[in-house]
Amino acid sequence: GAVVSQHPSRVICKSGTSVKIECRSLDFQATTMFWYRQFPKQSLMLMATSNEGSKATYEQGVEKDKFLINHASLTLSTLTVTSAHPEDSSFYICSASPRQEGFQETQYFGPGTRLLVL
Amino acid sequence: QKEVEQDPGPLSVPEGAIVSLNCTYSNSAFQYFMWYRQYSRKGPELLMYTYSSGNKEDGRFTAQVDKSSKYISLFIRDSQPSDSATYLCAMREDSGSRLTFGEGTQLTVNP
Numbered sequence: 001g002a003v004v005s006q007h008p009s010r011v012i013c014k015s016g017t018s019v020k021i022e023c024r025s026l027d028f029q030a031t032t033m034f035w036y037r038q039f040p041k042q043s044l045m046l047m048a049t050s051n052e053g054s055k056a057t058y059e060q061g062v063e064k065d066k067f068l069i070n071h072a073s074l075t076l077s078t079l080t081v082t083s084a085h086p087e088d089s090s091f092y093i094c095s096a097s098p099r100q101e102g103f104q105e106t107q108y109f110g111p112g113t114r115l116l117v118l
Numbered sequence: 119q120k121e122v123e124q125d126p127g128p129l130s131v132p133e134g135a136i137v138s139l140n141c142t143y144s145n146s147a148f149q150y151f152m153w154y155r156q157y158s159r160k161g162p163e164l165l166m167y168t169y170s171s172g173n174k175e176d177g178r179f180t181a182q183v184d185k186s187s188k189y190i191s192l193f194i195r196d197s198q199p200s201d202s203a204t205y206l207c208a209m210r211e212d213s214g215s216r217l218t219f220g221e222g223t224q225l226t227v228n229p
Binding site: 031 | 152160208210222
């Protein structure tokens with residue numbers, strides 16, 4: 001149980017293009033989904049928190065117009081990196097927090113998406 | 119000062135050793151404590167989940183929480199090369215699902 005998927009697992013794009021990353025909770029409904037980025041040998045950095053049907057809450061220093069988050073349903077959230085630049089290259093990880101019994105009240109993480117902007 | 123302190127290592131041990139990983143924290147409102155394991159280029163995987171003080175055992179893994187000292191530990195018995203990963207402690211308050219993470223400790227178990 002508590003499986004979270006992400007797609008794509010890896011993406012390479014040219015500078016200036018937009019990239020969409022999908023995060024799905026496969027066997028539970030998620031009250032809240034989170035988006036993190038992680039640089040090599042560093043811990044997770046929370047970018048934003050999203051609740052289904054409402055606007056995402058962004059962490060200080062994260063540009064909401066650059067990192068668009070859509071939490072369309074209780075099982076799907078998307079992160080769009082708009083006009084990506086090389087400095088946006090990173091490992092992006094989503095997590096989901098269940099809203100049903102049988103699951104621990106914590107975050108379950110996806111496998112991550114490696115973004116490389118050329 | 120960070121809310122959660124965790125020695126980043128790296129920590130290198132021989133196969134079969136007992137591994138001790140630790141975190142300290144400053145926020146007395148933290149009630150739930152977790153350990154995640156993260157393999158290279160993968161998302162973190164929940165290993166242990168505990169509430170308040172006490173011990174919890176799951177196979178070769180034991181999690182300990184001492185709220186009076188604001189100190190949590192993860193012990194790995196009979197460590198295996200497959201345990202080589204980064205271990206992240208995480209904690210949260212009673213309400214909400216936002217987690218505060220430690221920096222992660224990089225562990226290598228040598229065959």
